[in-house]
Amino acid sequence: MKLIVNGEPKEIAAATLEELLALMDYEGDWLATAVNGELVHREDRPAHSLNTDDRIEILSPMQGG
Template sequence: MQIELNGERIETGAASLDALVEERGHDAGSVATALDGAFVPRPLRAAAMLRDGARVEILSPMQGG
């Protein structure tokens, strides 16, 4: 399916938000996620199902100043 990840259209085989985080190689414990504009906490990612055209944000904290 095609989704929008951080503003970029991508193809994914992931069915859920947690599977997408893993598929993209992120550390699940150190990222924040949103699906279609709504924050999704880590414990709820497995139940957050993706659909074609979904808008997903995966954000990592940045160091510096």
């Protein structure tokens, strides 16, 4: 399926947001995720279905300062 992940087009076979994160090797409870501009909470990721051309943002905390 064609998705836009963090602004980059990707072809990924993931049906849910949780599957996408696993396929892209994102792990941890500290991630923030949004699909089409709407925040998706951690507990909602397994049931959040993805559709072609969805825009997914995956944010992780930065270290340093």
